[in-house]
Amino acid sequence: MTAGIEPSTTPIESDDAERYMLRDPREIVRVLQALIDNRALISAHLVPGGRPCPTALLEVDGDEVLIDGNRDETLNLRVLASDYLVCVSQLDRVRVQFRLQHLRRVDGDGPVAFAAPLPESVLQLQRRELYRLELVPGPVVTVQVQLQAVPTDAPPLPVRVLDISGGGLALGLTDEDQAPFTQGRQFDTCTLELPDGGGPMRVRLQVAHISQRQELARYPVRAGCRFVGLSPLAERRILQFIFQVERQRKARERRAV
Structure with missing residues:
Protein backbone atom coordinates (compact mmCIF):
# COMPACT_ATOMS: atom_id res chain seq x y z
CA MET A 1 0.00 0.00 0.00
CA THR A 2 1.12 3.55 -0.66
CA ALA A 3 -0.10 6.38 1.49
CA GLY A 4 -1.22 9.70 0.02
CA ILE A 5 -2.78 8.45 -3.22
CA GLU A 6 -6.50 9.13 -3.59
CA PRO A 7 -8.57 6.11 -4.59
CA SER A 8 -10.48 6.34 -7.85
CA THR A 9 -13.13 3.79 -6.92
CA THR A 10 -15.59 3.35 -4.09
CA PRO A 11 -17.45 0.20 -3.03
CA ILE A 12 -20.77 -0.59 -4.65
CA GLU A 13 -23.75 -1.45 -2.47
CA SER A 14 -26.76 -2.01 -4.69
CA ASP A 15 -29.83 -4.15 -5.01
CA ASP A 16 -28.56 -5.15 -8.45
CA ALA A 17 -25.09 -6.26 -7.38
CA GLU A 18 -26.02 -9.72 -6.10
CA ARG A 19 -26.77 -11.07 -9.57
CA TYR A 20 -23.20 -10.28 -10.69
CA MET A 21 -21.49 -12.15 -7.85
CA LEU A 22 -19.07 -15.01 -8.61
CA ARG A 23 -19.15 -17.70 -5.91
CA ASP A 24 -17.36 -20.63 -7.52
CA PRO A 25 -13.89 -20.76 -5.89
CA ARG A 26 -12.32 -21.62 -9.26
CA GLU A 27 -13.84 -18.50 -10.83
CA ILE A 28 -12.76 -16.38 -7.87
CA VAL A 29 -9.17 -17.63 -8.17
CA ARG A 30 -9.23 -16.96 -11.92
CA VAL A 31 -10.31 -13.32 -11.46
CA LEU A 32 -7.87 -12.64 -8.62
CA GLN A 33 -4.99 -14.20 -10.55
CA ALA A 34 -5.87 -11.97 -13.51
CA LEU A 35 -5.57 -8.94 -11.22
CA ILE A 36 -2.09 -10.12 -10.26
CA ASP A 37 -1.05 -10.83 -13.84
CA ASN A 38 -2.22 -7.37 -14.94
CA ARG A 39 -0.63 -5.65 -11.93
CA ALA A 40 -3.97 -4.03 -11.23
CA LEU A 41 -4.13 -1.32 -8.57
CA ILE A 42 -6.62 -2.07 -5.80
CA SER A 43 -8.38 0.49 -3.62
CA ALA A 44 -8.69 -1.06 -0.15
CA HIS A 45 -11.45 0.41 2.04
CA LEU A 46 -11.07 -0.28 5.75
CA VAL A 47 -14.28 -1.18 7.59
CA PRO A 48 -15.25 0.38 9.89
CA GLY A 49 -14.13 3.84 8.84
CA GLY A 50 -10.67 4.72 7.73
CA ARG A 51 -9.34 6.36 4.62
CA PRO A 52 -9.07 3.96 1.65
CA CYS A 53 -5.60 3.30 0.33
CA PRO A 54 -4.06 1.62 -2.74
CA THR A 55 -2.64 -1.86 -2.54
CA ALA A 56 -2.12 -4.83 -4.85
CA LEU A 57 -2.63 -8.57 -4.79
CA LEU A 58 0.68 -10.39 -4.54
CA GLU A 59 -0.34 -14.04 -4.60
CA VAL A 60 -3.29 -16.43 -4.70
CA ASP A 61 -2.28 -19.72 -3.17
CA GLY A 62 -4.96 -22.35 -2.63
CA ASP A 63 -7.43 -21.01 -0.09
CA GLU A 64 -5.44 -17.90 0.78
CA VAL A 65 -4.51 -14.57 -0.80
CA LEU A 66 -1.60 -12.24 -0.08
CA ILE A 67 -1.83 -8.44 -0.43
CA ASP A 68 0.79 -5.73 -0.24
CA GLY A 69 1.40 -3.87 3.01
CA ASN A 70 2.49 -0.29 3.63
CA ARG A 71 5.66 1.55 4.58
CA ASP A 72 3.57 3.49 7.11
CA GLU A 73 3.35 1.29 10.19
CA THR A 74 0.37 3.26 11.51
CA LEU A 75 -1.62 2.27 8.43
CA ASN A 76 -0.58 -1.38 8.81
CA LEU A 77 -1.91 -1.35 12.37
CA ARG A 78 -5.20 0.13 11.16
CA VAL A 79 -5.52 -2.66 8.61
CA LEU A 80 -5.07 -5.28 11.34
CA ALA A 81 -7.60 -3.50 13.57
CA SER A 82 -10.27 -3.35 10.85
CA ASP A 83 -13.12 -5.86 10.66
CA TYR A 84 -12.48 -6.39 6.96
CA LEU A 85 -11.31 -4.71 3.76
CA VAL A 86 -13.51 -3.97 0.75
CA CYS A 87 -11.17 -4.17 -2.24
CA VAL A 88 -12.13 -2.46 -5.51
CA SER A 89 -10.28 -2.68 -8.81
CA GLN A 90 -10.77 -2.84 -12.58
CA LEU A 91 -9.87 -5.52 -15.09
CA ASP A 92 -10.28 -4.73 -18.79
CA ARG A 93 -12.71 -1.93 -17.84
CA VAL A 94 -14.78 -4.35 -15.78
CA ARG A 95 -15.20 -3.53 -12.11
CA VAL A 96 -13.98 -6.13 -9.61
CA GLN A 97 -14.92 -5.93 -5.94
CA PHE A 98 -14.36 -8.37 -3.08
CA ARG A 99 -14.08 -8.50 0.70
CA LEU A 100 -11.06 -9.73 2.70
CA GLN A 101 -11.56 -10.79 6.31
CA HIS A 102 -9.43 -12.21 9.14
CA LEU A 103 -6.27 -10.54 7.88
CA ARG A 104 -2.98 -11.51 9.48
CA ARG A 105 0.36 -9.87 9.09
CA VAL A 106 3.15 -11.63 7.22
CA ASP A 107 6.64 -10.37 8.05
CA GLY A 108 9.61 -11.63 6.09
CA ASP A 109 12.79 -10.39 4.52
CA GLY A 110 10.84 -8.11 2.16
CA PRO A 111 8.10 -5.52 2.67
CA VAL A 112 5.13 -6.08 4.98
CA ALA A 113 2.25 -8.10 3.53
CA PHE A 114 -1.11 -9.38 4.75
CA ALA A 115 -2.65 -12.81 4.25
CA ALA A 116 -6.39 -13.52 4.24
CA PRO A 117 -8.69 -16.43 3.37
CA LEU A 118 -9.90 -16.56 -0.22
CA PRO A 119 -12.96 -14.28 -0.48
CA GLU A 120 -16.30 -16.06 -0.54
CA SER A 121 -17.51 -14.03 -3.52
CA VAL A 122 -16.28 -11.56 -6.13
CA LEU A 123 -18.40 -8.88 -7.78
CA GLN A 124 -17.56 -8.54 -11.47
CA LEU A 125 -19.50 -6.10 -13.64
CA GLN A 126 -19.34 -3.31 -16.16
CA ARG A 127 -20.48 0.14 -15.09
CA ARG A 128 -23.43 0.08 -17.47
CA GLU A 129 -24.90 -2.96 -15.71
CA LEU A 130 -25.66 -0.98 -12.56
Missing part, protein backbone atom coordinates in the same frame (compact mmCIF):
# COMPACT_ATOMS: atom_id res chain seq x y z
CA TYR A 131 -26.35 2.36 -14.24
CA ARG A 132 -29.80 3.60 -13.28
CA LEU A 133 -31.76 5.82 -15.64
CA GLU A 134 -33.90 8.40 -13.85
CA LEU A 135 -37.34 8.57 -15.45
CA VAL A 136 -39.03 11.35 -13.49
CA PRO A 137 -39.11 13.71 -15.25
CA GLY A 138 -38.64 11.82 -18.49
CA PRO A 139 -40.17 9.05 -20.57
CA VAL A 140 -43.20 7.41 -18.99
CA VAL A 141 -42.47 3.77 -18.12
CA THR A 142 -45.06 1.71 -16.27
CA VAL A 143 -45.42 -1.75 -14.78
CA GLN A 144 -48.69 -3.61 -14.44
CA VAL A 145 -48.33 -5.58 -11.19
CA GLN A 146 -50.60 -8.52 -10.49
CA LEU A 147 -50.89 -8.39 -6.71
CA GLN A 148 -52.55 -11.77 -6.26
CA ALA A 149 -50.32 -14.87 -6.39
CA VAL A 150 -53.27 -17.02 -7.51
CA PRO A 151 -54.86 -15.95 -10.82
CA THR A 152 -58.03 -13.94 -10.24
CA ASP A 153 -60.23 -11.56 -12.13
CA ALA A 154 -58.75 -8.63 -10.20
CA PRO A 155 -57.07 -6.18 -12.57
CA PRO A 156 -53.31 -5.57 -12.16
CA LEU A 157 -52.11 -2.40 -10.46
CA PRO A 158 -50.55 0.12 -12.87
CA VAL A 159 -47.42 1.66 -11.29
CA ARG A 160 -45.08 4.39 -12.55
CA VAL A 161 -41.39 3.46 -12.81
CA LEU A 162 -39.09 6.09 -11.22
CA ASP A 163 -35.79 4.64 -12.46
CA ILE A 164 -34.56 1.52 -14.22
CA SER A 165 -31.36 -0.45 -14.78
CA GLY A 166 -30.40 -3.80 -16.21
CA GLY A 167 -30.88 -5.35 -12.78
CA GLY A 168 -34.00 -3.74 -11.40
CA LEU A 169 -36.25 -0.73 -11.14
CA ALA A 170 -37.88 1.58 -8.62
CA LEU A 171 -41.64 1.97 -8.40
CA GLY A 172 -43.41 5.17 -7.40
CA LEU A 173 -46.26 4.36 -5.02
CA THR A 174 -48.97 6.34 -3.33
CA ASP A 175 -49.68 5.79 0.35
CA GLU A 176 -52.79 3.81 -0.64
CA ASP A 177 -50.84 1.46 -2.95
CA GLN A 178 -47.93 0.80 -0.57
CA ALA A 179 -49.41 -2.00 1.57
CA PRO A 180 -48.75 -5.02 -0.73
CA PHE A 181 -45.14 -3.98 -1.42
CA THR A 182 -43.35 -5.44 1.59
CA GLN A 183 -39.62 -6.12 1.62
CA GLY A 184 -38.79 -9.52 0.13
CA ARG A 185 -42.17 -10.08 -1.50
CA GLN A 186 -42.04 -11.36 -5.07
CA PHE A 187 -44.51 -10.60 -7.84
CA ASP A 188 -44.33 -13.24 -10.54
CA THR A 189 -46.82 -11.71 -12.97
CA CYS A 190 -45.80 -8.21 -14.00
CA THR A 191 -45.88 -6.46 -17.36
CA LEU A 192 -43.22 -3.86 -18.10
CA GLU A 193 -44.18 -1.31 -20.74
CA LEU A 194 -41.29 0.60 -22.34
CA PRO A 195 -42.01 3.42 -24.82
CA ASP A 196 -39.67 1.85 -27.38
CA GLY A 197 -42.22 0.27 -29.67
CA GLY A 198 -41.29 -3.26 -28.65
CA GLY A 199 -44.51 -4.10 -26.86
CA PRO A 200 -45.07 -5.19 -23.23
CA MET A 201 -42.63 -7.54 -21.47
CA ARG A 202 -43.47 -10.11 -18.82
CA VAL A 203 -41.12 -9.77 -15.83
CA ARG A 204 -40.86 -10.96 -12.24
CA LEU A 205 -40.03 -8.49 -9.48
CA GLN A 206 -38.85 -8.86 -5.89
CA VAL A 207 -39.11 -5.93 -3.49
CA ALA A 208 -35.65 -5.10 -2.10
CA HIS A 209 -36.51 -2.09 0.05
CA ILE A 210 -39.12 0.56 0.73
CA SER A 211 -38.34 4.22 1.40
CA GLN A 212 -40.15 7.51 1.73
CA ARG A 213 -39.52 10.10 -1.01
CA GLN A 214 -41.21 13.28 0.07
CA GLU A 215 -39.64 15.26 -2.79
CA LEU A 216 -42.10 13.53 -5.15
CA ALA A 217 -45.48 14.54 -3.80
CA ARG A 218 -47.30 12.37 -6.32
CA TYR A 219 -45.22 9.26 -5.43
CA PRO A 220 -44.24 9.60 -1.75
CA VAL A 221 -43.19 5.93 -1.46
CA ARG A 222 -40.35 4.33 -3.44
CA ALA A 223 -40.18 0.55 -3.81
CA GLY A 224 -36.78 -0.62 -5.06
CA CYS A 225 -37.21 -3.94 -6.89
CA ARG A 226 -34.91 -6.54 -8.44
CA PHE A 227 -35.64 -8.41 -11.63
CA VAL A 228 -35.93 -12.14 -10.95
CA GLY A 229 -34.88 -14.53 -13.71
CA LEU A 230 -34.72 -11.79 -16.33
CA SER A 231 -33.98 -13.26 -19.75
CA PRO A 232 -30.91 -12.04 -21.69
CA LEU A 233 -33.23 -10.76 -24.44
CA ALA A 234 -35.25 -8.68 -21.98
CA GLU A 235 -32.10 -7.35 -20.31
CA ARG A 236 -30.65 -6.35 -23.66
CA ARG A 237 -33.83 -4.52 -24.59
CA ILE A 238 -33.85 -2.63 -21.28
CA LEU A 239 -30.20 -1.61 -21.70
CA GLN A 240 -30.84 -0.50 -25.28
CA PHE A 241 -33.73 1.65 -24.04
CA ILE A 242 -31.50 3.20 -21.37
CA PHE A 243 -28.75 4.00 -23.88
CA GLN A 244 -31.26 5.44 -26.34
CA VAL A 245 -32.74 7.81 -23.75
CA GLU A 246 -29.26 8.85 -22.62
CA ARG A 247 -28.19 9.61 -26.19
CA GLN A 248 -31.31 11.72 -26.71
CA ARG A 249 -30.69 13.64 -23.48
CA LYS A 250 -27.07 14.35 -24.40
CA ALA A 251 -28.10 15.50 -27.86
CA ARG A 252 -30.60 17.96 -26.35
CA GLU A 253 -27.94 19.24 -23.94
CA ARG A 254 -25.51 19.85 -26.81
CA ARG A 255 -28.15 21.76 -28.78
CA ALA A 256 -28.93 23.88 -25.72
CA VAL A 257 -25.31 25.01 -25.32
